[in-house]
Amino acid sequence: MSHTPLPSTLTRSVEDYLKAIYRLSLGGAPAGTTEIAHLLDLAPASVTGMVKRLSEQGLLEHVPYKGVELTAVGRRAALRMVRRHRILESYLVAFLDYTWDAVHEEAERLEHAVSDGLIERMATALGNPSVDPHGDPIPAPDGTMVELVYTPLSEIPVGQSVELRRVETGQADRLRYFAEHGLVPGAAVMVVARQPFGGPIAVRTSGGEQLLGAELAGLLLCAAGAP
Amino acid sequence: MSHTPLPSTLTRSVEDYLKAIYRLSLGGAPAGTTEIAHLLDLAPASVTGMVKRLSEQGLLEHVPYKGVELTAVGRRAALRMVRRHRILESYLVAFLDYTWDAVHEEAERLEHAVSDGLIERMATALGNPSVDPHGDPIPAPDGTMVELVYTPLSEIPVGQSVELRRVETGQADRLRYFAEHGLVPGAAVMVVARQPFGGPIAVRTSGGEQLLGAELAGLLLCAAGAP
């Protein structure tokens, strides 16, 4: 069983397209032109053009007017970028004093410039972590990724204790707010109260009790902890 | 006294052109089109085109058929790249187990992708070194660089002891050969004998005595050590 070979050199643009389409395809449906354009901050017409070229190269499957999906080759390339991005974020936080709200921007550029060898050296220095600072899973070098299913804090019943596992936002201001309030992966959290109709949630952490809007609570993914 | 502002975003190509022209101008004479093309592995016609654009942007001074020189702005941008390159090489050797023959290639790509902030974090982690693993001086963040004058080992008189300070090659096979024979910056070297007409040189290091071809000896830059 051999690996499908990846096109030898992909450009930064192509790598970002593949990553974006990977993310948008996670829901199951093909990615739409406008969706991709919005995620990459491009005009839809530009996306149509790139999608056409990448389809010809065998990285995408494109059904005009319907949407785009990654081929096996495209998915391998996308997962390679996801690994790079998350290893880089982890390394910057662990060894270069970056905070978790600042790493994304740096990794977004470096992911296209580092060699495979450097990524593996960083991974080794980190002890081959399985998740990044945000709790996002890190694909293995072969493209395998274990994606666990978590429950948003907003859906945890009152009275239950859980462990915070993953924070689902890239917005720096929110990440800083979470960190300041001890809401980081690994934290033990108990839901103390909840207001109805999408109202705020009261939680207790090791740092004390606090209120949390429903939107923010929806970004905090949890696993059932000690009962 | 304020800093001359640099064009906000230079491309990878432009940054490599500026670095190349900086290197070629060190001898004092303007850099020639063919020289630049050879260093960057491009066709001369391509260089002419780029040189024209960079001159219009105020990064170069170009006299057609005569040669190119950096403007003050261009030199600042070039020295910024030199700093990035050498800090990266230093960091990779110090913290990620790279050998000095492998760092150049990695740094050549990363120098265009890292932020100023990351470079300064790496410099801090390294203790703000003044030279890189090859003994090449590292410009300060403001573009200042102290370039010491050394003597090639090939010109050191028989019987004199010197300290090896700088190794002037980027070729991996030569760098590996030097490292295997203890010929690295900081090494104490004594010239034991020399054959005439560009013949080999016999040197003694802490590792013993060895012969060295004149070409290689010319790459090893030395400072007068203990007599």
Place this chain on the structure above:
DNA sequence: TGCCAAAATTAGGGGTGCCTAAATTTAATT
């Protein structure tokens, strides 16, 4: 069923950065 708005594509264009082939300039040689 026909219309409409959103989504997507096509058409046309620009900047970058490279190429090859042909012309031009320069400097050295006879």
Place this chain on the structure above:
DNA sequence: AATTAAATTTAGGCACCCCTAATTTTGGCA
């Protein structure tokens, strides 16, 4: 002073990747 070889530039072209404006397709709704 004419010749010639090397260096350089010009001319023309192509791939990439983005844009705006115009057009086409689609799916939902009256």
